[in-house]
Amino acid sequence: MPRFIDSSPEPREPSLIGVLLVNLGTPQAPTAAAVRPYLRQFLSDPRVVEIPALFWQPILRGLILPLRSGASARKYASIWGKDGSPLRHWTEKQAKLVKGRLGMRHGQTLRVAYAMRYGEPSIAAALDALCEQGCERILLVPLYPQYAASTTATACDAVFARLARYRNQPALRTLRSFHDDAGYIDALAQQVRQHWQHEGRGEHLLMSFHGVPRFTWEKGDPYYLQCRQTAAALAQALGLPEGHHTLAFQSRFGRTEWLQPYTADTLVKLARSGVRELDVICPGFVADCLETLEEIALEGKQAFLNAGGRTLRYIPALNDSERWLDALIQLIERELAGWLTPAAASHGS
Ligand SMILES: C=CC1=C(C)c2cc3[nH]c(cc4nc(cc5[nH]c(cc1n2)c(C)c5CCC(=O)O)C(CCC(=O)O)=C4C)c(C)c3C=C
Ligand SMILES: [Fe+2]
Ligand SMILES: [Fe+2]
Secondary structure, eight states: OOSSBOOOSSOOSSOEEEEEEEEEEOOSSSSHHHHHHHHHHHHTOTTTSOSOHHHHHHHIIIIIHHHHHHHHHHHHHHHOBTTBOHHHHHHHHHHHHHHHHHHHHHTTTEEEEEEEEESSSBHHHHHHHHHHTTEEEEEEEESOSSOOIIIIIHHHHHHHHHHTTBSSOOEEEEOOOOTTOHHHHHHHHHHHHHHHHHHOOOSEEEEEEEOOBHHHHHTTOTHHHHHHHHHHHHHHHHTOOTTSEEEEEEOOOSSSOBSSSBHHHHHHHHHHTTOOEEEEEOTTOSSOOHHHHTIIIIIIHHHHHHTTOSEEEEEOOSTTOHHHHHHHHHHHHHHHHHHIIIIIHHHHO
16 A cells, blocks of 8 residues: 555546545444454454553453454344344435435535445545545544544544545545534434324433443543433423433443443333333434344343333434434534535536
8 A cells, every 4th residue: 555545637526525424333244253353443443442452452352352253243133134234224324315415405516425433334445435536625424423532533533544645635524523403402302202102102211322431531521421411402302300311321341430320220220210111212323223222122121121110112213314314414514514605606507
């Protein structure tokens, strides 16, 4: 690989804008052989596991990967659809819908692509393709409502690292977070109301976010604060009184303390405190994935029932819902503002 990626000297289509949607990534198949390289890439990211590689790599390769790959693959198998991984399916669909909607308004000037931070399609390949098509301005949209170094920042890192190899770099903007965006909160509230209307309403709403180690908050990561702000805004939008909603953090990994309260403990506590019918939403995931469909809708439900609960209804992620697409388009157009008008207008026709 050359130090710099040189583009050909002929002029291309003038100044297009590229929108790159990025989500976490997923294995190619629900098998140990496919989960292993995915987990290796994911858990070797120093933004995700903040232990010096010298200590961590032997543990990861000698212990974690051999033990976890098979177990994780079985979990993936339980949620794998006819379209493969739900996370990939929904992300691809979101990109297609964004492309269609933005295309109607700015088709001449915009290109839309999606990529995964770990696995395929890679950020490097998607970025190269956008620049090959003539995009001289790129908007990066990490699909994480709440900013975390382990998600948003590492997606940006991967884009910056690829651009570091370019001779002729595009201009770049990044969407930092949208945890308190009115359109996003409205889309979540609508998702809950629709669920209440069609599936019935539980006595209590649990809002479960993916956890991160507690020390990341102490070191300045705004993730904890932003999750609390999202939860408060959603409870307010739904008019939920105090005592009828709870915030918790799921998916703990490793031995260090993570953000509390833990979702697993909270499910048991709620059941023991007499809640019989529980609704659960995971506002930090804009696409359904292993962590929602398996950890909450299957495992979490079982834990709640075992502790005395009667029903746990999982409220699907925003996926391809109308209001979420509206909100996403609005977020993108707001970020693109100075680029689209009047500059885009002069290229458009
Ligand atoms: C939504 C935000 C996410 C944050 C923050 C996050 C932090 C984080 N995750 C791990 C470890 C694992 N996460 C895994 C799956 C997974 N994580 C997210 C999102 C966030 N992670 C998603 C969307 C998914 C699902 C992917 C899919 O294919 O559906 C996994 C893999 C599955 C497993 O083996 O359990 C691990 C491992 C850490 C350590 C971390 C913060 C430090
Ligand atoms: Fe995760
Ligand atoms: Fe998990």
